[in-house]
Amino acid sequence: MDSFDAICIAVGAGQPRDIQAEGREMRGIYFAMDFLSQQNKQLLGETMQQEEIISAKNKHVLVIGGGDTGSDCVGTSIRQGAVKVTQIEILPQPPIGKNPETPWPYYPLILKTSSSHEEGCTRRWCLNTKAFIGKNGHVTEVLIEEVEWHREENGQMTMVSTGKTETVKADLVLLALGFLHPVHEGFLNELGVKYDGRGNIEVDKNGKTSVDKIFATGDSVMGASLVVRAIASGRKAAENIHHFFCHEQKK
Ligand SMILES: Cc1cc2nc3c(=O)[nH]c(=O)nc-3n(C[C@H](O)[C@H](O)[C@H](O)COP(=O)(O)OP(=O)(O)OC[C@H]3O[C@@H](n4cnc5c(N)ncnc54)[C@H](O)[C@@H]3O)c2cc1C
Structure with missing residues (x-):
């Protein structure tokens, strides 16, 4: 990290x-x-075992x-x-x-x-x-x-x-x-990010999770959706991270 x-x-x-x-x-x-x-x-x-x-x-x-x-x-x-x-x-x-x-x-x-x-x-x-x-x-x-x-x-x-x-x-x-939300066990629970009422990753208006420096995007935030929405969400996340860096540099 x-x-x-x-x-x-x-x-x-x-x-x-x-x-x-x-x-x-x-x-x-x-x-x-x-x-x-x-x-x-x-x-x-990819090869796999018969069973x-x-x-x-x-x-x-x-x-x-x-x-x-x-x-x-x-x-x-x-x-x-x-x-x-x-x-x-x-x-x-x-x-x-x-x-x-x-x-x-x-x-x-x-x-x-x-x-x-x-x-x-x-x-x-x-x-x-x-x-x-x-x-x-x-x-x-x-x-x-x-x-x-x-x-x-x-x-x-x-x-x-x-x-x-x-x-x-x-x-x-x-x-x-259907799909409920991102998989919590392992990676996400270990990071300690907060979830919203539906179990998706909670982000603020800047796309940031409850953990410092960590952003989230796509279906992990919106729940199961569509490719076009995931692309738009990814672009927004990139923009948010850019603003985050600009803001950090000014400090
Ligand atoms: C069967 C199916 C068919 C679909 N068909 C359509 C369709 O026809 N049109 C459409 O618009 N949408 C379709 N969708 C929805 C679309 O696929 C999703 O909305 C979109 O892919 C979400 O993008 P994403 O980047 O948020 O997540 P995903 O595309 O789900 O990508 C997440 C990636 O992260 C990986 N990952 C998970 N955990 C970890 C980890 N701990 N470390 C590293 N990597 C990890 C996953 O393996 C996966 O590759 C379909 C979904 C499914 C399940």
């Missing part, structure tokens, strides 16, 4: 949201990023989470040679084309169909994961339940169980339920 005049943390928002359901500890259930980043490493020619490899080849794959990360899991699974890929989402299916509830300038909440989806998968909505069922410690099926979403008087949506359950065959389950 002492050998640097300023430090900028840009570690992203890598803490995945987990699922609390019976059987979660079974083999065959992975976080999306473990699967996706391994595929990238393999494409770059480390997460492969969708000849598998019935269930992707839990209907967002962009889930969509990347769908495409990667299909290209690896999965027998069948199913993607489930807890929220209702968004409208196709236009959504009167999100007019301009709001972000349009509409159904997104990616090239991965077009490669062929089953997409389903309003499904909650109840339990992972397996044999000899390896997942073979997932128990899911249909849910309904009711709008309360205050406009808030509440999830209601319907009691209608079914099992889906799955020997590879990929968890793509």
Whole structure:
């Protein structure tokens, strides 16, 4: 630390949201990023032990989470040679084309169909994961339940169980339920930076964390977002650090 005049943390928002359901500890259930980043490493020619490899080849794959990360899991699974890929989402299916509830300038909440989806998968909505069922410690099926979403008087949506359950065959389950905040354990906790109410790194109006000389930027501050926002945030951090140095020199 002492050998640097300023430090900028840009570690992203890598803490995945987990699922609390019976059987979660079974083999065959992975976080999306473990699967996706391994595929990238393999494409770059990195070798790994056979037992480390997460492969969708000849598998019935269930992707839990209907967002962009889930969509990347769908495409990667299909290209690896999965027998069948199913993607489930807890929220209702968004409208196709236009959504009167999100007019301009709001972000349009509409159904997104990616090239991965077009490669062929089953997409389903309003499904909650109840339990992972397996044999000899390896997942073979997932128990899911249909849910309904009711709008309360205050406009808030509440999830209601319907009691209608079914099992889906799955020997590879990929968890793509979003990201909570940056990983706290290790580096960040050791630095002692403060977090905001959502667990992201707290910064002041100058982009500085609670620790002297340490700045933070990108998803580690905003939470999981988009490349364009991360680039803008990185530029702002560079500007802030420049001002910090100018101010230090004047002292
Ligand atoms: C699967 C997936 C698909 C996405 N697709 C899109 C898309 O299509 N379009 C879009 O705009 N956005 C997309 N995003 C979001 C986008 O990737 C992020 O918003 C953006 O990359 C954030 O940039 P960042 O620099 O803050 O963090 P990141 O790009 O996450 O970079 C953080 C880096 O820090 C490294 N790191 C973590 N901890 C440490 C440590 N202790 N020491 C050293 N290095 C560390 C990480 O390994 C990582 O390489 C996607 C995200 C995911 C997960």
